[in-house]
Amino acid sequence: MNTQNPPNTATAGATPDQPLLLLVENVTVRFAGVTALDGVSFAVRRGEIFAVIGPNGAGKTSLLNVLSRVYQPQSGSVTYDGRDLLRLRSHQMAAAGVARTFQNLGQFPLTTVMDYLLLGRHAHMRSTVLLGGLYFGPTRAEERSNRAYCQHVLDLMNLARFRDAPLGSLPFGVQKRVDLARALAMQPRLLLLDEPVAGLGGEESRDLAAILLDLKEQTGITQVLIEHDMAMVTGIADRILVLDFGRVIAEGSPAEIQANPDVIRAYLGQELQNQQLETGQ
Amino acid sequence: MSATQQQEDEIAESVPVARARGLLASAKNHMVLIFVALFLALVWLFAGDNWLLILNVTMVTAIATLGLNVLSGYAGQISLGITFFMGIGAYTAAVLGGNPPVFPGDPVGLNLSFLIWLPAAGIVAALAGALVGPTALRLKGFYLAIVTLALVFIGLYLFKNARSITGGPQGRAFPVPGFGDFTFASPTTVLGLDLSSNQWYFLLLIVILGLVALFVHNVMRSRAGRAFQAVRDNETGAAIMGVNLFQAKMSAFILSSFLAGIAGALWAVYPGSYAEPNTWNLVLAIQFVAAMLVGGVASVWGSILGAAFVFGLPLALDTFSLIPQSTSNTGLTSGDLSAIIYGLLIIVFMLFEPGGIVALIRRIQTRIQRSEQRRKGGVAGDTISTANSAASSE
Numbered sequence A: 001m002n003t004q005n006p007p008n009t010a011t012a013g014a015t016p017d018q019p020l021l022l023l024v025e026n027v028t029v030r031f032a033g034v035t036a037l038d039g040v041s042f043a044v045r046r047g048e049i050f051a052v053i054g055p056n057g058a059g060k061t062s063l064l065n066v067l068s069r070v071y072q073p074q075s076g077s078v079t080y081d082g083r084d085l086l087r088l089r090s091h092q093m094a095a096a097g098v099a100r101t102f103q104n105l106g107q108f109p110l111t112t113v114m115d116y117l118l119l120g121r122h123a124h125m126r127s128t129v130l131l132g133g134l135y136f137g138p139t140r141a142e143e144r145s146n147r148a149y150c151q152h153v154l155d156l157m158n159l160a161r162f163r164d165a166p167l168g169s170l171p172f173g174v175q176k177r178v179d180l181a182r183a184l185a186m187q188p189r190l191l192l193l194d195e196p197v198a199g200l201g202g203e204e205s206r207d208l209a210a211i212l213l214d215l216k217e218q219t220g221i222t223q224v225l226i227e228h229d230m231a232m233v234t235g236i237a238d239r240i241l242v243l244d245f246g247r248v249i250a251e252g253s254p255a256e257i258q259a260n261p262d263v264i265r266a267y268l269g270q271e272l273q274n275q276q277l278e279t280g281q
Numbered sequence B: 001m002s003a004t005q006q007q008e009d010e011i012a013e014s015v016p017v018a019r020a021r022g023l024l025a026s027a028k029n030h031m032v033l034i035f036v037a038l039f040l041a042l043v044w045l046f047a048g049d050n051w052l053l054i055l056n057v058t059m060v061t062a063i064a065t066l067g068l069n070v071l072s073g074y075a076g077q078i079s080l081g082i083t084f085f086m087g088i089g090a091y092t093a094a095v096l097g098g099n100p101p102v103f104p105g106d107p108v109g110l111n112l113s114f115l116i117w118l119p120a121a122g123i124v125a126a127l128a129g130a131l132v133g134p135t136a137l138r139l140k141g142f143y144l145a146i147v148t149l150a151l152v153f154i155g156l157y158l159f160k161n162a163r164s165i166t167g168g169p170q171g172r173a174f175p176v177p178g179f180g181d182f183t184f185a186s187p188t189t190v191l192g193l194d195l196s197s198n199q200w201y202f203l204l205l206i207v208i209l210g211l212v213a214l215f216v217h218n219v220m221r222s223r224a225g226r227a228f229q230a231v232r233d234n235e236t237g238a239a240i241m242g243v244n245l246f247q248a249k250m251s252a253f254i255l256s257s258f259l260a261g262i263a264g265a266l267w268a269v270y271p272g273s274y275a276e277p278n279t280w281n282l283v284l285a286i287q288f289v290a291a292m293l294v295g296g297v298a299s300v301w302g303s304i305l306g307a308a309f310v311f312g313l314p315l316a317l318d319t320f321s322l323i324p325q326s327t328s329n330t331g332l333t334s335g336d337l338s339a340i341i342y343g344l345l346i347i348v349f350m351l352f353e354p355g356g357i358v359a360l361i362r363r364i365q366t367r368i369q370r371s372e373q374r375r376k377g378g379v380a381g382d383t384i385s386t387a388n389s390a391a392s393s394e
Helices: A060-067 A090-096 A113-120 A129-134 A137-156 A172-185 A202-219 A230-236 A254-259 A261-279 B003-014 B027-046 B049-074 B082-097 B114-136 B141-161 B197-220 B223-233 B235-240 B245-269 B282-295 B300-319 B334-352 B356-375
Strands: A020-031 A034-045 A049-053 A075-080 A098-100 A190-194 A222-227 A239-244 A247-252 B188-190 B193-195
Touching (some): A020 A222, A034 A222, A034 A247, A060 A098, A060 A222, A090 B235, A113 A137, A113 A172, A129 B223, A137 A172, A202 A230, A222 A230, A230 A254, A239 A254, A247 A254, A254 A261, B027 B049, B049 B197, B049 B223, B049 B245, B049 B300, B082 B114, B082 B245, B082 B282, B114 B141, B114 B245, B141 B282, B197 B223, B197 B300, B282 B334, B282 B356, B300 B356
Parallel strands (some): A049 A222, A049 A239
Antiparallel strands (some): A020 A075, A239 A247
């Protein structure tokens, strides 16, 4: 997205007095004796970018699966916009305004980009089998207006040229952006991002980070992202939660997190060591 | 222009071109359509009764194959139970449209119009689907296949024993479609044309098949159809998109049962208007699965081609004695032979062309287009194979 402004870090952390959108309290998830999440609590304010980081196996993906209602936690509560999120079924999340992206793509390899975005519009559309089969009047109008909306999203995301390509034929980086475009086509109020830059190259990562910042500034969509890439997270997140072995070990602004000795021990130290090894320093 | 931008331009050029959205879209396809329509008109006027029978059987079975494809091809729910719903549809037609009983033991019939019993056949079968669906659709894959297989045998038992409806093991007469004095089963002269029964049925069936094909095509390019295909590809993913899995599967099951009911009524009515309960057996159900697999999974044209291949072709081979008849009792009968051939064909298609005949045709089309491009001096864009990726998207 070279047409957009570079990341503007000056505005990060400017949402302290916004009301809460998401409140997670004491969430515990266990799988056959393994505790994936152990009493995790945090709160996400409206309009902020909230990042969850942690080493492999820290429980990041489990947390995202709880928030998108794929996993049912053994205990704890999740309040979204004043309602009990854990009472919604996973297919009701889209209509409630929660969209998530996927870390590993390939769920729909034969679906074209346009159809994928239209699939994302499912909760915004009404036509049934009968109306769809007859394909007249309201159905036709609904199909047309939603197609136009998806085209608009594709234009914004600079993806219009891939509109009719099957997802599986596209390179991973483009697929990631298509997946984000699909999540945006769902017009969410809460966007859950599952490792948005995992598997991307340096330039692609920076482009994606810029898109996420633009989204925050222009649309005010609240974003919860789980991520491995520390540099990317500290560049765009307003607040960061650090998980290790399913427990919260720190929470705070990027600067606080970078200075936190527990975090450095659990995660950054290891990371820095790796980086030093890679760069040969 | 950054480096990634340039890369993307290259990628965009190598990505397959948009496939025509409409069932019959694009100027080239319009030409093909006109040609096919002309050809069909000529066939209709001049073909012998043998050929019309083959075409009519193909059209009836194509409707059932489309029904199966909705559930198994598009929505990914494996079903072997299509003949159960065909039977329900057929006996609904028989009860509503059949002649009133003359003797005490005769099966019931209300002698209603064809315009009532044909839609009713679909609706009652759809209701049966709605009744069975919530239980059956809790299961997936092989388990669903087993349950739907059991449905066939439950159906056979019910049909054999519900004598007042089905006539018992020896079968019953079915109504003949018609309006007032006119019936599709009797030759009539219209505008100086002597039209045979098969010619009339041809007209009726091509209209019904056309409507059914258009309906299915429309469903699959709108919200409900996208949900079906998402459920087939990845259930968790589909749910995250906001698709209610149960609702989507039920919709597919009900639409599939509706089409099977219509096809069942027509299958009982054409050509002899007589059917035994044993008509709705497992072998027939598996033939529909074969038609779907060989023709093309999740494809409207594939369903029609598959029906032609599995039901039309053997009839043609039989009618014109292209396969030598076995003279001894111990040798292969033509039935055995076709069973072997179809078994082999399913395996061959599954191994080498999972997209069926439709994918095969598209692959050939793409190859011809490419060689044309090359001859015109254009760049040969083979970077990404297109034939497979576009195959099952329709």
